[in-house]
Amino acid sequence: MKHIRLSLALSMMLMSTIALGSNTPASKLILRLKKIQKKGIMIGHQDAPVYGRTWKWDAGRSDVKEVCGDYPAVMGFDLGKLELGRAENLDGVDFNRMREEIIAQHTRGGIVTLSWHPDNPVTEKTAWDPSGDAVKASLPHGTHRAKMREWTDRVGHFILSLKDKDGQLIPVIFRPFHEMSGGWFWWGNKSCTPEEYQQLYRVLYRHLSGMGCNNIVWAYSPNVGYDDFMKYYPGDQYVDVLGIDIYEFDKDNAKYQQSVKQCLDELTALGKQENKIIAFTETGCQGLPYADWFTQTLWPAIKNYPISYVLFWRNAWDNSKECYMASPGHATEKDFKAFYKMKKTLFVNDIK
Numbered sequence: 618m619k620h621i622r623l624s625l626a627l628s629m630m631l632m633s634t635i636a637l638g639s640n641t642p643a644s645k646l647i648l649r650l651k652k653i654q655k656k657g658i659m660i661g662h663q664d665a666p667v668y669g670r671t672w673k674w675d676a677g678r679s680d681v682k683e684v685c686g687d688y689p690a691v692m693g694f695d696l697g698k699l700e701l702g703r704a705e706n707l708d709g710v711d712f713n714r715m716r717e718e719i720i721a722q723h724t725r726g727g728i729v730t731l732s733w734h735p736d737n738p739v740t741e742k743t744a745w746d747p748s749g750d751a752v753k754a755s756l757p758h759g760t761h762r763a764k765m766r767e768w769t770d771r772v773g774h775f776i777l778s779l780k781d782k783d784g785q786l787i788p789v790i791f792r793p794f795h796e797m798s799g800g801w802f803w804w805g806n807k808s809c810t811p812e813e814y815q816q817l818y819r820v821l822y823r824h825l826s827g828m829g830c831n832n833i834v835w836a837y838s839p840n841v842g843y844d845d846f847m848k849y850y851p852g853d854q855y856v857d858v859l860g861i862d863i864y865e866f867d868k869d870n871a872k873y874q875q876s877v878k879q880c881l882d883e884l885t886a887l888g889k890q891e892n893k894i895i896a897f898t899e900t901g902c903q904g905l906p907y908a909d910w911f912t913q914t915l916w917p918a919i920k921n922y923p924i925s926y927v928l929f930w931r932n933a934w935d936n937s938k939e940c941y942m943a944s945p946g947h948a949t950e951k952d953f954k955a956f957y958k959m960k961k962t963l964f965v966n967d968i969k
């Protein structure tokens with residue numbers, strides 16, 4: 618029995634590598650993530666090198682680095698507004714700067730993940746407008762298909778522009794149409810059926826793959842609080858990373874820990890079953906009101922799970938409430954230094 622399971626797992630592994638092409642930037646990153654996962658959990662931060670709690674747009678900075686001396690192992694960036702051909706994303710990050718920072722993170726041995734908050738293609742309002750049946754309209758034969766095609770082209774061109782000094786494509790973990798299990802985005806549960814969602818994701822996958830984006834590691838990440846994790850799952854061949862987004866918005870540490878544990882239990886089982894990497898794709902305690910949150914609340918909740926990384930959300934320069942990461946002079950500074958020193962928390966220098 619054990620034998621059969623083992624060989625089944627092995628052949629599944631082989632299948633996905635063959636499907637991807639065994640030597641693409643994406644498949645190499647997948648292997649690297651699996652290797653690193655054995656050492657510990659990578660620490661990530663959204664928009665790490667472009668702004669922090671008390672600064673913005675300076676070069677060579679990061680709140681994480683200024684607290685503990687090393688860059689986060691994973692850096693997250695968002696492509697929202699790239700679809701419109703804008704120079705800056707929805708949070709004011711210049712796309713040329715973003716590209717430079719992605720290249721710099723890759724060059725120093727770090728990993729990059731991209732999210733995308735595209736505007737609503739029908740109403741032309743933000744991603745947070747669930748009206749207008751925008752998923753259906755974006756699908757083949759939909760009224761806004763041409764627009765979505767153009768938007769996807771722009772995303773593809775950006776991803777194909779991520780190259781190292783030898784001209785090789787830089788691999789990225791791309792997490793499009795995230796938190797679909799909630800109802801706040803135009804691709805969310807209020808705005809489409811699971812089948813329509815799956816089609817939207819697959820059409821994007823095929824379009825970008827067709828453009829030659831073999832540097833994308835694909836992530837599927839619903840939000841906490843909805844029973845069926847796989848309800849919107851686009852299918853085995855479209856997903857490399859299974860993730861979950863969970864925040865602590867209400868200062869209730871115990872409740873947060875409980876939902877993290879519950880979700881990571883499920884994710885761990887699914888990861889084994891589907892032979893996928895698992896990750897904590899977005900988290901944070903809003904405003905960080907607890908000085909010891911990183912070592913006493915977050916870490917005990919995640920330390921025993923085989924997650925590849927945990928990505929803390931942004932220290933928003935434009936909204937002081939959105940503070941999710943320690944920074945110099947903040948009450949969590951001392952605790953984050955202790956968090957950094959733990960053997961299993963991995964920063965860039967630990968994964969080179």
Ligand code: BMA
Binds near residue numbers: 708931
């Ligand atoms: C959300 C918030 C917004 C931001 C968006 C994209 O979770 O942080 O303020 O615009 O992510 O980064």
